[in-house]
Amino acid sequence: MNSIESQLQKLGLALPEAKPPVGNYLGSKRIGELLFASGRVSDCVGAVGSDITIEKAKEAARDTVLIVLSIIKQDIKDLDLIVGVIKMTGFVRSSENFTQQPKVIDGASDLLIELFKESGHHARTATGVTQLPFGASVQLDIIFQMKPIV
Amino acid sequence: MNSIESQLQKLGLALPEAKPPVGNYLGSKRIGELLFASGRVSDCVGAVGSDITIEKAKEAARDTVLIVLSIIKQDIKDLDLIVGVIKMTGFVRSSENFTQQPKVIDGASDLLIELFKESGHHARTATGVTQLPFGASVQLDIIFQMKPIV
Amino acid sequence: MNSIESQLQKLGLALPEAKPPVGNYLGSKRIGELLFASGRVSDCVGAVGSDITIEKAKEAARDTVLIVLSIIKQDIKDLDLIVGVIKMTGFVRSSENFTQQPKVIDGASDLLIELFKESGHHARTATGVTQLPFGASVQLDIIFQMKPIV
Numbered sequence: 472m473n474s475i476e477s478q479l480q481k482l483g484l485a486l487p488e489a490k491p492p493v494g495n496y497l498g499s500k501r502i503g504e505l506l507f508a509s510g511r512v513s514d515c516v517g518a519v520g521s522d523i524t525i526e527k528a529k530e531a532a533r534d535t536v537l538i539v540l541s542i543i544k545q546d547i548k549d550l551d552l553i554v555g556v557i558k559m560t561g562f563v564r565s566s567e568n569f570t571q572q573p574k575v576i577d578g579a580s581d582l583l584i585e586l587f588k589e590s591g592h593h594a595r596t597a598t599g600v601t602q603l604p605f606g607a608s609v610q611l612d613i614i615f616q617m618k619p620i621v
Numbered sequence: 622m623n624s625i626e627s628q629l630q631k632l633g634l635a636l637p638e639a640k641p642p643v644g645n646y647l648g649s650k651r652i653g654e655l656l657f658a659s660g661r662v663s664d665c666v667g668a669v670g671s672d673i674t675i676e677k678a679k680e681a682a683r684d685t686v687l688i689v690l691s692i693i694k695q696d697i698k699d700l701d702l703i704v705g706v707i708k709m710t711g712f713v714r715s716s717e718n719f720t721q722q723p724k725v726i727d728g729a730s731d732l733l734i735e736l737f738k739e740s741g742h743h744a745r746t747a748t749g750v751t752q753l754p755f756g757a758s759v760q761l762d763i764i765f766q767m768k769p770i771v
Numbered sequence: 772m773n774s775i776e777s778q779l780q781k782l783g784l785a786l787p788e789a790k791p792p793v794g795n796y797l798g799s800k801r802i803g804e805l806l807f808a809s810g811r812v813s814d815c816v817g818a819v820g821s822d823i824t825i826e827k828a829k830e831a832a833r834d835t836v837l838i839v840l841s842i843i844k845q846d847i848k849d850l851d852l853i854v855g856v857i858k859m860t861g862f863v864r865s866s867e868n869f870t871q872q873p874k875v876i877d878g879a880s881d882l883l884i885e886l887f888k889e890s891g892h893h894a895r896t897a898t899g900v901t902q903l904p905f906g907a908s909v910q911l912d913i914i915f916q917m918k919p920i921v
Contacts, residue, residue: 502655
């Protein structure tokens with residue numbers, strides 16, 4: 472077991488089964504040291520602030536990181552090829568007056584930092600949308616940094 | 622005629638006339654092998670799921686790829702300098718209950734893959750917004766990979 | 772004083788005090804020549820087209836550039852390490868029928884070009900959302916180009 476997955480185990484978390492993309496696209500694509508992971512949505516559905524609470528949405532954001540990592544593992548086989556996290560864009564399906572998108576996306580940022588330590592710290596944009604694929608509450612779009620190919 | 626444009630011709634498609642940016646920005650900007658194309662909207666207007674159907678929106682997504690390519694051609698002159706597609710973000714103007722954004726953006730992904738073949742496969746995020754510039758139905762933001770400058 | 776800050780002074784503008792991120796993320800993260808600045812929102816709140824005018828929103832977009840630069844200065848110390856601007860994504864909190872997002876984001880583009888001159892020209896996507904963190908009117912997500920590290 473690699474260090475990222477043993478770290479997950481220590482946190483009592485596990486990668487879900489990798490679900491295939493829901494359209495004609497890749498799970499991720501690499502160029503140089505950048506790995507662009509396709510946006511993935513939470514299993515949790517509903518608008519934050521009306522249908523679901525901020526606490527539940529934060530957990531959904533954390534769990535969506537696991538969904539993203541499960542797809543990437545399928546693509547690159549070994550998650551330890553990831554050096555760190557560069558940038559995350561988090562889309563939060565927000566009720567009309569919900570303005571705490573950053574708190575929701577912290578659920579994802581916290582886990583990325585627990586897993587990748589110092590190099591897990593990242594730039595981020597958290598924004599509010601009214602609708603997401605399948606009515607999901609959260610969608611994450613992450614750019615990772617990969618080990619250079621030698 | 623280069624191979625991308627002859628491919629378009631085979632598909633019965635043609636690049637529209639390149640429309641200038643609607644603000645103070647470039648059509649695209651290159652850094653290293655990455656070419657960031659500015660977001661472009663479909664000529665097709667209306668919210669998907671209420672004003673227009675998913676089939677029409679999918680066509681609009683496909684046609685927006687042509688709009689993006691027409692702008693890039695103006696910038697780089699020869700579309701064969703593009704090696705492939707790295708990442709696409711698709712914004713779909715969605716009615717309140719419309720949650721099939723990925724199906725709409727497949728219209729764009731399908732064409733990119735037809736044009737750029739294996740290297741046209743890309744990472745992708747499809748998300749839902751309530752409003753887009755000029756009331757358009759679809760907006761595409763694409764990062765292409767360019768041939769290295771030798 | 773470096774040239775970017777003296778340029779700001781000539782324009783009668785000044786960097787605000789750098790506000791810390793409102794969640795568990797960095798102000799910016801660099802990889803190679805790319806500097807990803809975290810998304811920052813305007814102090815100006817309200818939906819454009821209903822709560823606030825397009826002119827006010829355009830100013831808010833301009834002022835948000837200053838907020839972004841103040842954070843980056845804290846991270847990299849010297850803004851003259853920035854070579855230029857690659858890509859900006861502008862999220863505009865839009866009232867139901869507001870479709871002039873590009874005009875709003877021009878407020879940010881205009882300033883970036885005034886500050887970074889020729890290399891300040893950038894690719895851009897301006898899109899519409901219904902809600903933003905803290906109810907802000909504008910959110911900017913910018914990728915800058917940095918001087919190579921020698």
